[in-house]
Amino acid sequence: MAVEQTLTIIKPDGVARGLMGRVLEALETEGMKIVGMKMLQLTKRGAEGFYQVHRNKPFFDSLTSYMSSGLVVVAVLEGEGIIERLRRLMGATDPQKATPGTLRHRYGLSIQENVIHGSDSPETARWEIAYFFNQTEIHSRPLNSG
Ligand code: IDP
Ligand code: MG
Numbered sequence: 001m002a003v004e005q006t007l008t009i010i011k012p013d014g015v016a017r018g019l020m021g022r023v024l025e026a027l028e029t030e031g032m033k034i035v036g037m038k039m040l041q042l043t044k045r046g047a048e049g050f051y052q053v054h055r056n057k058p059f060f061d062s063l064t065s066y067m068s069s070g071l072v073v074v075a076v077l078e079g080e081g082i083i084e085r086l087r088r089l090m091g092a093t094d095p096q097k098a099t100p101g102t103l104r105h106r107y108g109l110s111i112q113e114n115v116i117h118g119s120d121s122p123e124t125a126r127w128e129i130a131y132f133f134n135q136t137e138i139h140s141r142p143l144n145s146g
Helices: 012-016 020-029 044-050 060-067 082-090 103-107 122-132
Strands: 003-010 033-040 072-080 116-118
Touching: 003 020, 003 082, 003 122, 012 020, 012 060, 012 072, 020 033, 020 072, 020 082, 020 103, 033 122, 044 060, 044 122, 072 082, 082 103, 082 116
Parallel strands: none
Antiparallel strands: 003 072, 003 116, 033 072
């Protein structure tokens, strides 16, 4: 399996409820390597840009208001099959439908306020990482160097 990078976001509900540490611990416990990380607050416009794929959805305005409502942590994770592994650790979009043990099942409040984002494909991951990070902010190491 190829080494990939993916983008994760600890969403405003997660940061506001003091879940940063627990989410990051879960990622690291799964052996997911954090190679870039920052804390920021999106503007409404910034959230609309990030979620432009959903611009025609009925929840777009609510989603982008929520995503710009408070601090988030954005991070680049690296590892073999990391895109799929992160999606599995997150669980289904709706916390009520998420498998027990997943982060959204454990910590999600609603289908909107569901704690964590993860890119859904290699193409999306590349685009989403570039939305937040310059190459100099990603501290990737060559394969097998630890
Ligand atoms: P994902 O985050 O599991 O990939 P997407 O369908 O890409 O789910 O939706 C992006 C985000 O939009 C979700 O994580 C959630 O915060 C929000 N969202 C998705 N569906 C709904 C909905 O039906 N109502 C309200 N918010 C939603
Ligand atoms: Mg998605």
